[in-house]
Structures are given as C-alpha cells and as structure tokens.
Amino acid sequence: GQHSSVTHIFCYCFAAWSVAGCGASRLSDLGALKQASPTTKKMWSHQRKWRKFKSPLEFPLEAKYRPILESTFPIDPMSRFNLKRGSPQEEFPYLRGNHTLMGEILTLHLYTRQFNRATESGVIFDDIIRPGLEDPGKPTEPGQVKSVGCLAGDAQSYILFCDFFDRIIEAYHDYKMTSTQESDFNSGNLKGGEDFDAAYAVSCEIRAARCVEDFCFPMHCSRGERRALLSLAQKALTKLSEEFPGKLYSMEQLSQDGDGKGLSMMSPSPAMCKIGVARDWPSARAVWVSENGQLVILVNFEDHLKLECTRTDANLQLAFDCICANLLRLEKLYKNLRHTFVWKEHLGWVVSSPAEVGTALKASVTVRLQHLPGHKRLENVLDRLRLHMIPTDKPGLYIVTNTPTIGFTEVGVVQLVVDGVKLLISMEKRLENHGGIDDLVPTHKLSGYTDTQLHV
Numbered sequence: 001g002q003h004s005s006v007t008h009i010f011c012y013c014f015a016a017w018s019v020a021g022c023g024a025s026r027l028s029d030l031g032a033l034k035q036a037s038p039t040t041k042k043m044w045s046h047q048r049k050w051r052k053f054k055s056p057l058e059f060p061l062e063a064k065y066r067p068i069l070e071s072t073f074p075i076d077p078m079s080r081f082n083l084k085r086g087s088p089q090e091e092f093p094y095l096r097g098n099h100t101l102m103g104e105i106l107t108l109h110l111y112t113r114q115f116n117r118a119t120e121s122g123v124i125f126d127d128i129i130r131p132g133l134e135d136p137g138k139p140t141e142p143g144q145v146k147s148v149g150c151l152a153g154d155a156q157s158y159i160l161f162c163d164f165f166d167r168i169i170e171a172y173h174d175y176k177m178t179s180t181q182e183s184d185f186n187s188g189n190l191k192g193g194e195d196f197d198a199a200y201a202v203s204c205e206i207r208a209a210r211c212v213e214d215f216c217f218p219m220h221c222s223r224g225e226r227r228a229l230l231s232l233a234q235k236a237l238t239k240l241s242e243e244f245p246g247k248l249y250s251m252e253q254l255s256q257d258g259d260g261k262g263l264s265m266m267s268p269s270p271a272m273c274k275i276g277v278a279r280d281w282p283s284a285r286a287v288w289v290s291e292n293g294q295l296v297i298l299v300n301f302e303d304h305l306k307l308e309c310t311r312t313d314a315n316l317q318l319a320f321d322c323i324c325a326n327l328l329r330l331e332k333l334y335k336n337l338r339h340t341f342v343w344k345e346h347l348g349w350v351v352s353s354p355a356e357v358g359t360a361l362k363a364s365v366t367v368r369l370q371h372l373p374g375h376k377r378l379e380n381v382l383d384r385l386r387l388h389m390i391p392t393d394k395p396g397l398y399i400v401t402n403t404p405t406i407g408f409t410e411v412g413v414v415q416l417v418v419d420g421v422k423l424l425i426s427m428e429k430r431l432e433n434h435g436g437i438d439d440l441v442p443t444h445k446l447s448g449y450t451d452t453q454l455h456v
Contacts, residue, residue, distance in 0.1 A: 083124075088112040093129065099137035100149025102129050105167050119160050121216050123153030128161055131219075134274035142379040145388045145403055148172055148355045151275060153220035155211070155342045155350050158357075168354045169347075173404040174386070181348030181358050184409035185324040193317035193418050200425045201314035202366045202397065206323045206414070209303040209351045209360040210341045212334065217352045218277045218300060226284040226300050233299045236333040237288045244326060245291035248299075251282035277302055295322055303351045303360075305330070314365055320414050323361075348406060358406025363417040364399050366392065371431035372424060373398065377441065381427070385420035386445045400424065416445060 085091055092111050095103045106129065114125035132149020140146055148168055152158055158165050166177045211217055212232065215225050237248050251266065266287070268278035288297040298306040307326060309319045331341060342350040348358040356362070372378060373389070382388055390399040402416050427437045 088115045093133055097136060098132065099139055100132040100147050101168055101171050102132035102149030103136065105171065110164060113163060114161055117160055119154055119156040121154050121220065123157050123220055125161060127153050127220065128157060131275040135271055148353060150354065151219050151352050152217055154216045158347060158350060165354055169357065169406065172355055173406050175404060175407040177346060180345045181406060182409050183348065184411045185328055186411065187321045187324045189411045190317060190320055190414055192422065193320060193414065194315050196314040196421065197425055198314065200368050200428065201421060202368060203312050204314045204316045204319055204365045205308065205310045206319045207362045208307045208323050208327055209356055210305045210349065211351050212304045213340045213342050215304065218302060219275055219352060223280055223283065229300055229304050230284045230286060232337055232339060233286065233305065235337060236330060237297065239333050240329055243329060246288055248286055248288045251285040251287065295326060316363060316365065316414060316418060356405050359408065359410045359413050361405060361410055361413050362401055363414045364401035365417060365421045366397055366399050367421060367424060368396055369398055369428050370396050372428045375431065377437065381441055384442050384444045385423065386416055387420045
C-alpha cells in the first residue's frame with residue numbers, strides 16, 4: 001500500500017546516508033562502487049531502479065480539493081451538446097440568391113471558425129444566421145438598405161462570434177470597430193428639430209430598444225425568462241406611471257376586438273414568426289401606453305423593451321425629449337430592481353439586431369416628396385446623408401430614417417435625420433421649380449462625434 005512504499009523509500013534513503021557516513025561518499029565514482037560490499041551494490045542497484053520507475057506523488061489535500069478546484073474551471077458549452085451534425089463543409093448553408101449582408105459576408109472559412117462555438121446559454125452560430133436563411137431578402141431599390149440577416153441570441157454572442165458580427169456591423173453602419181461608443185441624452189443639444197416645413201414634413205417617430213443584462217434575447221429566451229422579464233417590466237412601469245401617467249396592457253388579456261380604447265391584440269409579423277421571436281405568442285407580452293397616447297413601450301417583442309414615440313406633427317424635438325426622459329427614468333428604475341441594461345464599451349447599447357447596436361435608436365420623419373424619388377442622384381445623396389428612404393402605402397409619402405446607429409451619440413443620430421430631411425425638402429423645392437440640385441449635394445457624413453456640416 002501507500003504506507004509500505006513510503007517505508008521502503010525511507011529505508012533506501014537511510015541506507016545511502018549510512019554508507020556515506022562510513023566513508024563511501026563517492027559511490028557514484030566507479031572505483032568506490034567496486035570497493036563497496038555486495039550488499040551495498042545490491043541496495044544501490046535497487047535504488048537506481050526505483051528512481052527510474054518512480055510513481056507520481058499523491059497528497060491527501062490534493063485528492064480532497066481536486067473536485068472543488070476542477071469545478072471552478074469554465075466548461076466548454078459545446079461539450080454539453082450532442083449535436084448530430086456533419087463537418088463544416090457538409091453543414092455550410094446554401095446562400096445563392098440570398099440578398100442579406102450575412103449572405104454576402106459569410107464564407108466557408110468564416111463559418112468553420114465559428115462552427116464549434118457556443119455561448120454559455122447555448123447559442124450556436126447556426127442560430128445566429130437562421131434569420132437570414134429563413135428570410136433571404138429581396139434585391140434592394142435605390143435609397144434602401146439590405147437587411148443584416150442575423151440576430152444575437154444573447155449579449156455574449158457579440159463577443160464569442162465577434163469575427164462575424166464585427167464584419168456585419170462595419171458593413172451596415174460604415175463604421176470601424178476601433179473606438180468606444182459614446183452616449184448623450186441631453187436632448188437640448190439637438191438643433192432645428194422643431195421647425196420642419198409642415199407642407200412637406202407630415203409626422204415623425206423615434207424608437208429606442210433596450211435589453212436587460214443576464215437574460216437571453218427574445219430569439220433564444222425561455223418561457224421562464226420571458227415571464228421574469230415581464231415581471232420586472234410590470235414593477236418598473238408601475239413606478240414610471242407615477243411620473244408619466246400610463247397603463248400596462250397584457251397581450252393575453254386583450255381580446256381580438258380590442259378593449260374599447262383603440263387597443264387590440266397585436267399579431268406577430270411573419271418575420272417575427274420565422275426567426276422564433278414570436279414563440280408562445282402572446283404569452284408574457286405586454287404593451288404600456290401613455291395617457292396622451294404618444295409613448296408606447298413594447299415588452300418582449302423584438303427586444304426586451306422598445307420605446308416608440310409617435311407624433312402626428314413633425315416636431316422631432318418633442319419626440320426626442322420624450323424618449324430621452326423616459327429612457328433615463330427606466331434605466332434608474334431597473335437599476336433599483338438590481339438589473340441593468342446591456343452596455344458594452346465598444347458596442348454601446350447591445351440589442352438583438354446588429355443593425356441597431358450603439359444607440360439602439362431610430363428616428364424617422366414621414367415626408368411628402370413628388371419629384372426627388374425619381375431623381376438619378378437620390379441614391380448617392382441618401383448614402384452621403386447616411387439615411388435611407390422607405391415608401392409608404394400612400395403615393396408620394398416616404399419615411400426617411402437614419403441608417404447608422406453606432407458611431408454617433410443619440411443626439412448625433414437624430415441630428416443626422418434633422419439635417420438630412422431639411423436638405424431633401426430643399427432639393428424637392430428646387431425640383432418643383434425645374435431647377436438643379438447638384439450644388440446641394442452634401443459631403444459624406446462620417447461616423448464620429450464631431451459635427452460635419454452639410455452644404456444646404
């Protein structure tokens with residue numbers, strides 16, 4: 001046993017020490033070894049043999065604490081799965097005819113690097129790119145942008161799959177991932193958001209999304225997580241109603257005919273159904289509506305929270321004031337509940353779609369344009385302004401909104417829309433009078449935190 005081995009070791013060491021004490025201190029020397037007695041030679045040979053085949057030592061404390069130490073090592077999440085998958089070459093998706101950014105950027109080499117990775121909550125790369133495979137998109141019209149074709153399953157997705165997401169963010173936002181994102185909720189820094197020409201600017205809207213730390217994003221979250229998020233939202237929005245009157249409506253309680261106040265159970269969009277965001281609909285979904293009807297907060301839709309401020313005039317300043325004030329209130333209320341919104345230094349506010357990280361804010365103005373949409377330089381102008389234009393169901397009405405959400409502060413994003421819409425209106429007026437617009441074409445609006453003046 002262990003005690004017998006220790007006893008033998010002790011005897012060998014004691015014998016060697018005794019021989020050295022009797023004058024055989026040079027047993028390593030060949031001459032001294034020859035002069036040694038047969039018993040000493042036998043012991044020496046046995047000792048050399050033991051040294052050659054010495055077994056590793058085991059310490060009682062090591063055996064006791066090894067399981068505890070090993071439990072602290074991070075476990076590779078992929079080791080928990082037994083996915084019946086082939087090689088990356090066999091699993092690489094069919095991308096011909098795919099009109100998303102994901103379809104443009106994804107290569108077999110990039111897919112292979114992400115293939116055997118999984119976040120701690122179990123998100124794998126195939127989950128990330130599934131939205132672009134379920135909805136491959138269509139060829140874009142002038143002034144429109146491609147969809148990203150991917151979603152994050154949790155905040156860690158942006159870190160673990162950064163090789164892919166960084167490329168998507170750089171391509172969509174025309175932004176290099178080399179600097180830190182800044183934030184500015186001082187709506188007083190916005191210039192000119194209240195004086196659009198009412199003959200052209202019809203209405204406006206600002207949307208802002210937030211996701212809560214330590215919860216999976218809607219594409220991947222469980223029923224329990226979704227219900228826990230709704231419980232948090234109920235507590236926070238109850239407190240919010242004390243400062244900014246409003247009411248929370250559960251989607252499960254709303255009938256198909258509505259509640260008599262203009263609300264009805266909203267059906268999920270086909271896109272939401274395809275990507276899994278609408279699982280278990282309408283369970284644990286809710287909508288909070290302010291008393292004046294201008295602010296709506298969606299709970300557990302595309303993101304954990306989405307604030308929408310809509311105005312029937314084009315006063316973007318007031319809409320921005322409302323969004324900033326209530327975002328700050330909600331951030332404080334969630335912190336009091338020991339939960340924070342997801343923020344990363346290089347990404348800013350982190351939400352499900354890489355098309356919205358940074359500020360997670362979209363500002364839009366509905367504009368009446370008759371001549372400019374058909375102009376040959378429109379696409380180039382919108383690209384320089386960092387805007388895109390979406391046609392509505394009504395002829396001559398277009399929604400103009402910002403393309404980038406990262407690389408600018410919240411004020412900077414809304415300022416892009418303010419300056420850009422005013423320039424588009426100036427161009428429309430020029431075309432109405434049969435004039436040219438070449439001298440109005442702006443310089444490219446660069447990402448960053450310094451103002452670039454437009455040539456209006």
